[in-house]
Amino acid sequence: MSDLKIALIYFSATNVTRTYAEVIQKELISKGCEVKLFDVTSFSSRQKPLPLDNYNAFIFGFPVFGDFAPGVINDWLAKLKGNGTNCATYFTYGGRSTGYAHFHTRSLLKGAGFTVQFTAEFLGRHSINLAGWNLIPSRPDNNDFTIAKQFANLAVERFTADSAKPFCLQTPFAYDAKLAFLKNIEKKPERAPNQPVRIQENCSMCRLCETECPNQSFNADTGLSDPLKCISCFRCVYICPDKVIKVDDKMKEFYPHFLMQWSLTEEMAAAKKSRIITDFLEASC
Numbered sequence: 001m002s003d004l005k006i007a008l009i010y011f012s013a014t015n016v017t018r019t020y021a022e023v024i025q026k027e028l029i030s031k032g033c034e035v036k037l038f039d040v041t042s043f044s045s046r047q048k049p050l051p052l053d054n055y056n057a058f059i060f061g062f063p064v065f066g067d068f069a070p071g072v073i074n075d076w077l078a079k080l081k082g083n084g085t086n087c088a089t090y091f092t093y094g095g096r097s098t099g100y101a102h103f104h105t106r107s108l109l110k111g112a113g114f115t116v117q118f119t120a121e122f123l124g125r126h127s128i129n130l131a132g133w134n135l136i137p138s139r140p141d142n143n144d145f146t147i148a149k150q151f152a153n154l155a156v157e158r159f160t161a162d163s164a165k166p167f168c169l170q171t172p173f174a175y176d177a178k179l180a181f182l183k184n185i186e187k188k189p190e191r192a193p194n195q196p197v198r199i200q201e202n203c204s205m206c207r208l209c210e211t212e213c214p215n216q217s218f219n220a221d222t223g224l225s226d227p228l229k230c231i232s233c234f235r236c237v238y239i240c241p242d243k244v245i246k247v248d249d250k251m252k253e254f255y256p257h258f259l260m261q262w263s264l265t266e267e268m269a270a271a272k273k274s275r276i277i278t279d280f281l282e283a284s285c
């Protein structure tokens, strides 16, 4: 039996990151750890404080949205109090790139007082497949889950070692410029093609689209999302039991254009492998 009490905190709009959380939890439990999952996807789940004092280690799992963890999560993370506790991060991504996610989230966690020991990136079907894309539709697969189990075993090793050294990453190319660019983007009040809308009348009004929305954007009465708040995560499209929420067909039309812009093919994305990142070990960084 281990002394580790781990809180595994995740955001998951279309259940990829959650699936990995469950695999990691199962492996940790088989090694004698106590593990509790905290789903912080919905807006309401992030309004109440988590009982962080009950845990002696943390794992944070997030999808990559536009090269970063979701913005609503980054804002929330920065307010946590880590008190020097060990943690690890993992990111799920749709076969393009994890961009700045490892570096940026690590900086936020460090700023919040956590000691980030290592990180990982796991492949998962692209959320926009729900709008007609076809990026790694069969991932995660068993190879991905094997790496996720190795991640869990490394967590046990690192979180119990006396002298584990936190990992360090070099500042990614053009990081400051990218942050400045994002800060200056103005959201527009018009709906973009990647924002959801209810398209049919036969809706059972369960209101999941509203209660599960990560940013209080979707309105079940009007069937529209607020373009100033919508983060285009596909949560409402994925969870709707009546399958009446959709995004614009233009998202499918744009797919070849995006692949070209990213110099990416479906085969190249499928060839990518999940991996654990522990390099650049330096006590000072």
Ligand SMILES: Cc1cc2nc3c(=O)[nH]c(=O)nc-3n(C[C@H](O)[C@H](O)[C@H](O)COP(=O)(O)O)c2cc1C
Residues within 6 Å of the ligand: 011, 012, 013, 014, 015, 016, 017, 018, 063, 064, 065, 066, 067, 068, 092, 093, 094, 095, 096, 097, 098, 099, 123, 124, 125, 126, 127, 128, 231, 232, 233, 234
């Ligand atoms: C708005 C948005 C932006 C995304 N940006 C990226 C990206 O930059 N790189 C990438 O490889 N995948 C990207 N994806 C795909 C997701 O990272 C991937 O499908 C992830 O596994 C979804 O996890 P979830 O089901 O837990 O939400 C994006 C998805 C969405 C909805």
